Amino acid sequence: MSSEADRRTAQEAVAAYHEAELARLVEGVGEAIDGFRSGKLDAFAVDEAFFQYSRAARELWKFCNSRSVDLTVSLIIGNRPSIDWWERGALRKR
Template sequence: MSAYHEAELAELAAHVAETIDQFRSDVLTALDVDEVLFQYSCAAKELWKFCNIGDAQAAAVQLHGAP
C-alpha cells in the first residue's frame, strides 16, 4: 500500500510541477496555480485517507482485484 501511496503522490506532485512551469512561462495565471494547488491538497488528503484509514487489505483488493 505504501508503494501505491508514494506513486500516486508522485503523480500529483508532477502535475503541480508542470503547472508551476506553465506559470513561470506566462501560460497560466496565479489563480490557475492556486486552483491546482487546492485540487492537489484535496486529492492528497483523500489519498492519505484511502491508504491509511480502515482496512488495508480491503483497499488492496480494491486496487488489485480479488486475491
C-alpha cells in the same frame, strides 16, 4: 486472519501505491508551476492547482489509511478501474 508477514507485505504494497499516486499528484502541481513560468498560467491558476493537489492528496491518504490494509490492497490490485486522484481533488462546479 493474515499472518504478520502477509500484513507487512500488504502495508508495503499500500505504501508503494500511495507514493506512486502522490508522485502523480506532484506532477500536476509541477505542470502548473511550469505553465506559470512560461506565462501560460497566471498565479490564480497555480493557486487552484495547489488547492486541487491538497484535496486530492487528502482523498488519497483517506483511501490508503481509513480501512483495513487487506481491503485496501484488494481494491488496489483488483480488477477495478484506477482512481484519478487529481480529478477527485477538483472543485465541483455548481
